[in-house]
Amino acid sequence: MAANEPKVIRVTGLKNRFGSQVVHDGLDMEVRENEIFGIVGGSGAGKSVLLHSIVGLRTPDGGTIEMYGRDVQGMAASARSTLVQSYGVTFQNGALISSLTVAQNIQLPLREHYSLAEKTLEELAEMKLLMVGLTRETGGKYPSQLSGGMVKRAALARALALEPKLLFLDEPTAGLDPISATAFDELLLYLHAQLGLTVVMITHDLDTLFQTCSRVGVIVDGHMISGTLPALLQDRHPWVQEYFHGARARAAGAQVHG
Amino acid sequence: MALEGESGHYRLALTGDWSLTAMPSVETSLSRLPENLRGTLVCDWQGAKTPGIAPAWALLKRLAEIDPGSLRIRHEGNPPPFLDLLLKLDAQRHAAHETLDAPPTLQDEVGKLGRWAVSQAAHARSVIDFFGRIVSVIGQALRRPRAWRISSLTRHVYETGITAIPIVSLIAFLISVIVAYLGAQQLNRFGADIFVVDLVTISVLREMGVLLTAIIVAGRSGSAFAAEIGVMQLNEETDALRAMGINPVEVLVVPRVLALVIALPLLTVIADAMGLAGGGLLSLVNLHIPLPQFITRMRESLAPTTFWSGLIKAPVFAIIIAMVGTYRGMQVRDSARELGRLTTVAVVQSIFFVILADAVFAVLFVQIDF
Numbered sequence: 001m002a003a004n005e006p007k008v009i010r011v012t013g014l015k016n017r018f019g020s021q022v023v024h025d026g027l028d029m030e031v032r033e034n035e036i037f038g039i040v041g042g043s044g045a046g047k048s049v050l051l052h053s054i055v056g057l058r059t060p061d062g063g064t065i066e067m068y069g070r071d072v073q074g075m076a077a078s079a080r081s082t083l084v085q086s087y088g089v090t091f092q093n094g095a096l097i098s099s100l101t102v103a104q105n106i107q108l109p110l111r112e113h114y115s116l117a118e119k120t121l122e123e124l125a126e127m128k129l130l131m132v133g134l135t136r137e138t139g140g141k142y143p144s145q146l147s148g149g150m151v152k153r154a155a156l157a158r159a160l161a162l163e164p165k166l167l168f169l170d171e172p173t174a175g176l177d178p179i180s181a182t183a184f185d186e187l188l189l190y191l192h193a194q195l196g197l198t199v200v201m202i203t204h205d206l207d208t209l210f211q212t213c214s215r216v217g218v219i220v221d222g223h224m225i226s227g228t229l230p231a232l233l234q235d236r237h238p239w240v241q242e243y244f245h246g247a248r249a250r251a252a253g254a255q256v257h258g
Numbered sequence: 259m260a261l262e263g264e265s266g267h268y269r270l271a272l273t274g275d276w277s278l279t280a281m282p283s284v285e286t287s288l289s290r291l292p293e294n295l296r297g298t299l300v301c302d303w304q305g306a307k308t309p310g311i312a313p314a315w316a317l318l319k320r321l322a323e324i325d326p327g328s329l330r331i332r333h334e335g336n337p338p339p340f341l342d343l344l345l346k347l348d349a350q351r352h353a354a355h356e357t358l359d360a361p362p363t364l365q366d367e368v369g370k371l372g373r374w375a376v377s378q379a380a381h382a383r384s385v386i387d388f389f390g391r392i393v394s395v396i397g398q399a400l401r402r403p404r405a406w407r408i409s410s411l412t413r414h415v416y417e418t419g420i421t422a423i424p425i426v427s428l429i430a431f432l433i434s435v436i437v438a439y440l441g442a443q444q445l446n447r448f449g450a451d452i453f454v455v456d457l458v459t460i461s462v463l464r465e466m467g468v469l470l471t472a473i474i475v476a477g478r479s480g481s482a483f484a485a486e487i488g489v490m491q492l493n494e495e496t497d498a499l500r501a502m503g504i505n506p507v508e509v510l511v512v513p514r515v516l517a518l519v520i521a522l523p524l525l526t527v528i529a530d531a532m533g534l535a536g537g538g539l540l541s542l543v544n545l546h547i548p549l550p551q552f553i554t555r556m557r558e559s560l561a562p563t564t565f566w567s568g569l570i571k572a573p574v575f576a577i578i579i580a581m582v583g584t585y586r587g588m589q590v591r592d593s594a595r596e597l598g599r600l601t602t603v604a605v606v607q608s609i610f611f612v613i614l615a616d617a618v619f620a621v622l623f624v625q626i627d628f
Contacts, residue, residue, distance in 0.1 A: 098593030099593045124312050194343040196340075
């Protein structure tokens with residue numbers, strides 16, 4: 001691991017706390033160009049808090065966050081706005097705007113940041129829908145009319161609207177049946193390869209973890225232990241041991257490696 | 259962008275900025291490409307700077323438009339890596355593009371009208387159904403003290419009643435001062451200053467006290483009822499209650515209705531008192547009628563029914579406000595916009611129905627000489 005390798009994200013000494021409850025106590029994390037980085041951890045370990053800190057939805061209580069080598073927190077508002085447009089985020093429950101159709105949801109960031117013709121917007125929405133494996137008809141529906149799997153895909157389509165190179169996904173396969181989840185994993189891998197994306201993903205889905213992630217960071221005790229999956233399987237920390245050697249993990253691992 | 263070559267062999271050299279930002283200029287130059295090209299076309303990506311997905315997609319769409327099926331297209335010069343994906347999507351799109359929306363016919367329009375009428379009828383039915391359910395739940399609750407939900411009831415009495423006291427008092431006081439002041443201007447011309455007392459007493463006790471209170475409560479609590487229950491609908495909390503065998507009407511609607519039936523008359527009494535106080539103060543300051551004289555005159559102007567004819571309306575208004583609010587809340591489905599729309603509808607309709615009921619009461623009281 002050369003130190004001069006390009007880092008998309010570098011988090012150092014991140015501190016987050018809610019009242020007296022310390023969530024992150026000097027957390028370090030690095031994400032490299034063109035990798036799929038998985039974040040795992042127990043409930044309440046602060047996975048979403050970490051993600052929110054990185055994408056600027058939460059001001060951390062300490063530490064620095066760099067994206068593309070620039071400190072995120074000290075940034076001027078205009079630079080910040082440009083930065084925000086350079087990455088896509090999906091949320092746990094999709095967070096599609098419920099009063100807009102799926103197509104309008106996808107067009108929303110494009111409308112806000114670019115002046116495009118109505119016809120162009122329609123074509124782009126259609127393309128994004130096809131890209132995530134949905135049809136043109138889905139574009140006319142409202143989020144409440146979609147199934148869980150379709151919501152996840154539509155949210156991904158919206159995250160891809162501004163053609164980001166960096167994608168943050170918060171539990172993209174949570175609540176999906178195994179077949180839909182696998183299909184989503186395949187879609188993600190495919191888009192990752194085709195679009196040259198860097199992906200940071202929170203997931204509890206061990207299948208997703210084993211299938212897609214090139215490196216994984218485990219949040220334990222407010223710190224992060226990160227590495228490739230084989231390296232983490234050797235880690236001595238009891239929680240990490242239990243996580244990767246539990247019954248579910250063995251089953252998921254057996255599918256991939258066996 | 260430059261198109262070279264002729265007679266079946268073309269070369270399209272892509273130049274300049276091809277990022278998403280340059281989308282408008284890319285589209286204009288694409289629209290200048292000639293129609294009906296035949297033979298082979300080579301797209302040369304060598305000169306395209308920072309090619310983005312949207313412009314590349316626009317290029318593919320335009321080429322598909324130009325090409326009636328006889329143009330062979332190749333991409334050269336280091337095309338962007340996502341081009342394969344886009345070509346695949348483009349092929350998919352052609353396969354899927356058969357179904358087009360037909361223009362609406364007369365039959366569709368008639369059908370729409372029919373559906374509207376049916377939905378209105380269903381709506382009227384559901385309002386009656388809702389009212390019936392509340393009555394039946396209250397009826398059952400009378401026999402089962404546990405179903406009274408005392409803690410929930412007291413919370414709602416506190417929120418709709420106690421916390422509304424300051425605003426209700428202030429508004430009743432001020433409006434009564436305004437009425438007395440303007441009334442005094444008119445009555446003064448006839449030297450009938452003393453009748454300001456009659457004016458204030460009768461208008462506050464019969465109408466303004468209860469009506470103002472009802473309107474304030476509709477704005478405060480009617481909207482709160484609709485929003486609270488609406489959010490619970492969106493979070494599937496009401497479904498969860500039903501699945502646990504708990505009747506949402508019993509735990510959500512009835513306590514709110516009963517609480518308002520208790521709180522609104524009490525607020526009305528406070529509004530009446532504050533209104534009379536406002537009238538008394540203005541009479542003292544502006545008309546120099548001392549307080550004892552004000553009170554004596556007030557007693558003379560009062561019929562035995564004056565106070566009750568105002569107060570008796572309060573429970574009715576309370577039922578209207580609480581039912582409209584909770585009903586609209588239960589109607590919320592699917593989206594945040596629905597929540598906002600139905601909360602607005604709740605307030606507007608409850609005020610409308612309160613005033614309508616007030617008009618009915620006015621006619622009724624005159625008829626029976628109450």
